[in-house]
Amino acid sequence: MGTVFITRAIPGDAVAVLEAAGHAVQVWPGALPPPREALILRASLADAVMAMVTDRFDAEVLAACPRLRVVANMAVGYDNVDPAVAAEAGVWLTNTPGVLAETTADLAWALLMAAARHVVASDRDTRAGGWKTWSPTAFLGQDVHGATLGIVGLGEIGTAVARRARGFSMRVLYASRTRKPALEAELGLEYASLDDLLAAADFVTIHTPLNAETRHLIGAREFGLMKPTALLVNTARGTIVDQAALVAALRAGTIGGSALDVTDPEPLPADHELFAFPNVIITPHIASASFATRSRMARMAAANIIAVLEGREPPNAVNRPPSPRRWA
Ligand code: NAP
Ligand code: GLV
Numbered sequence: 001m002g003t004v005f006i007t008r009a010i011p012g013d014a015v016a017v018l019e020a021a022g023h024a025v026q027v028w029p030g031a032l033p034p035p036r037e038a039l040i041l042r043a044s045l046a047d048a049v050m051a052m053v054t055d056r057f058d059a060e061v062l063a064a065c066p067r068l069r070v071v072a073n074m075a076v077g078y079d080n081v082d083p084a085v086a087a088e089a090g091v092w093l094t095n096t097p098g099v100l101a102e103t104t105a106d107l108a109w110a111l112l113m114a115a116a117r118h119v120v121a122s123d124r125d126t127r128a129g130g131w132k133t134w135s136p137t138a139f140l141g142q143d144v145h146g147a148t149l150g151i152v153g154l155g156e157i158g159t160a161v162a163r164r165a166r167g168f169s170m171r172v173l174y175a176s177r178t179r180k181p182a183l184e185a186e187l188g189l190e191y192a193s194l195d196d197l198l199a200a201a202d203f204v205t206i207h208t209p210l211n212a213e214t215r216h217l218i219g220a221r222e223f224g225l226m227k228p229t230a231l232l233v234n235t236a237r238g239t240i241v242d243q244a245a246l247v248a249a250l251r252a253g254t255i256g257g258s259a260l261d262v263t264d265p266e267p268l269p270a271d272h273e274l275f276a277f278p279n280v281i282i283t284p285h286i287a288s289a290s291f292a293t294r295s296r297m298a299r300m301a302a303a304n305i306i307a308v309l310e311g312r313e314p315p316n317a318v319n320r321p322p323s324p325r326r327w328a
Contacts, residue, residue, distance in 0.1 A: 002047035002309040007034055007055050010074065012295025014050070014302040021306045023048075040064045047327075048305040050074055050298070053285075054266075057081045062089040069325045070308040072301040075288075076100060076156075079210040079237060083319035090325040094304035094316045096297040098156055100288035105160030107287040108205050108235045111259035115231045116203070117141040120281050142202065142229065142256070144168050150201030152194065152217070153208030153236065154180055161205055162187050173197045176208075198225040203233065210237035218242065223249035229256040235287040238264035243274070250277050261287045 001022035006015070009027055018025050026042065028034050033054040034042060043049050043057075044065040051057065053075045062068065062085065070092040071081055078095050086093045114120055118139040125131070125139075145168045151158045154176040165172045166187060174180075175194040183189055194217075198204060204226065208214045218232070219242035226232070232255060234241055243264045249255045257279030266285055274280050288294060304314040308324075 002305075003045060004048045004050065004305055004309075005042045005046035006050040007039065007042075008052050010050070010294070010298040011291055012298050014295070014298035017299060017302045018305065021309075023306070023309065036061070043068055048072065048309055050301045050305060051080065053077060053080055055080055057086065057091075059085050059089065062086060062091055066325075070094065070305055070314065072304040072308075072314070074294075074297050074301045077209055077237060078318055087319040087321040090321045090323050092304075092308050092314055092317055092321060092324060093319045094301065094308075094314045095318050096300040097316060099296040099300055100293050101156035101160045103290045103293040104157045104235055104287040105164060107261060107283070107289075108157070108161050108207070108233055109164050111233050111235065111261065111281060111283065112203050112205065112231065113144060115233065115257050115259040115279070115281055116144050121278050142231070144170070144203070146170065147202040148173065148200055150175070150192070150197040150204040151189075152176075152197065152204065152206045153214075154183065154189070155207060157235070158205075158207035159183060159187075161207065162189055173200060194222070195225055198222055198230075199227075201230060202227065203231050205233040206236045206240055208236055208240060210239055214240050216240070216242040216245075218245075220245040220248065223254050226255050228253060231256050232258040233260075234258070235261040238262040238266060247273050250274075250280065257281075259283075261285055 003024045004018050006027045015025050039055060040061055047067055048070045050072050057071050068091055072094045074096060076095050076097050078093060081093050083093050118141050122139045148171045149165050151162055151174040154174040162172050173190045173192040175192055175197045179191050184191060217240050223245055246258060259281040261283045262285055268274060304316050307314040
């Protein structure tokens with residue numbers, strides 16, 4: 001059967017599932033992603049790769065791996081591979097939609113709450129000995145309940161975030177490519193242009209994919225539209241926000257703060273200016289990181305690989321190679 005290269009150690013039973021299907025599995029042993037040369041070397045010996053968001057499969061890598069038939073991302077986002085380029089090379093590209101939506105929405109919500117109520121800054125201060133007494137004025141934050149939430153990108157994750165907002169009696173606006181009347185009725189959402197959403201929201205949370213349309217979707221002009229108290233939450237992709245413009249807005253006080261699970265680049269250099277703002281929270285791209293969800297993602301990626309290696313169409317294809325590669 002086939003040889004499968006998995007670019008990092010993964011949780012759960014996906015390796016066993018691949019082996020039970022008759023495939024030989026090799027797992028990159030490093031804690032860091034394989035460097036490009038190693039990625040090419042290992043992938044060139046494989047029929048399938050289970051890839052992470054950190055692995056870039058461009059035309060050069062795909063051409064150097066003529067045996068490779070599928071790149072199965074263990075992620076819903078696939079901005080690390082151009083689907084059209086992979087299709088042209090005869091390689092299926094797959095992702096893991098849906099299974100991580102609730103877990104990712106949980107973290108978006110955790111970041112929103114933490115930013116609104118200074119959870120991280122006050123913990124840091126307490127550990128440093130700053131808690132001297134109950135204070136009527138320390139760490140005054142913003143109410144989440146009853147506030148206005150703006151969701152940019154109402155897909156699987158954006159919708160899961162919207163559902164949670166109901167419990168906080170929020171007004172929820174959304175901006176998305178497609179209007180969704182059924183969800184508006186079910187969840188009491190209001191469709192808005194991006195500009196109107198930015199002007200009205202106390203909290204803005206981003207849930208679009210990264211693509212040519214959404215790169216720097218939130219830049220200097222957009223920060224200028226936001227309330228000076230507004231908090232920006234980004235669990236989608238760092239490059240959707242123009243980070244230099246975000247730093248400028250934070251410096252100028254144009255917005256109230258930000259909570260980011262994704263940055264540009266990842267990781268940020270240790271001396272990056274974003275780390276200096278007390279009203280900024282940064283987590284290391286962990287939105288889908290529960291054991292159960294990461295295990296489900298890996299299993300889903302394994303199912304996509306097994307399908308391709310058995311000559312079937314993968315269930316979660318994001319491209320359709322006109323001439324898929326066959327067994328070498
Ligand atoms: P999804 O179900 O495909 O939803 C994305 C939504 O964005 C869709 O509703 C889509 O359009 C909308 N959209 C696309 N382009 C847009 C644009 N230019 N302007 C406004 N809306 C636009 O994907 P998902 O599962 O929710 O995931 C979203 C993204 O989150 C992923 O692509 C990934 O990059 C990121 N993510 C990050 C983590 C993490 O660990 N931090 C975890 C999971 C996902 P329609 O309105 O037409 O439906
Ligand atoms: C993670 O970033 C994903 O896209 O699943």
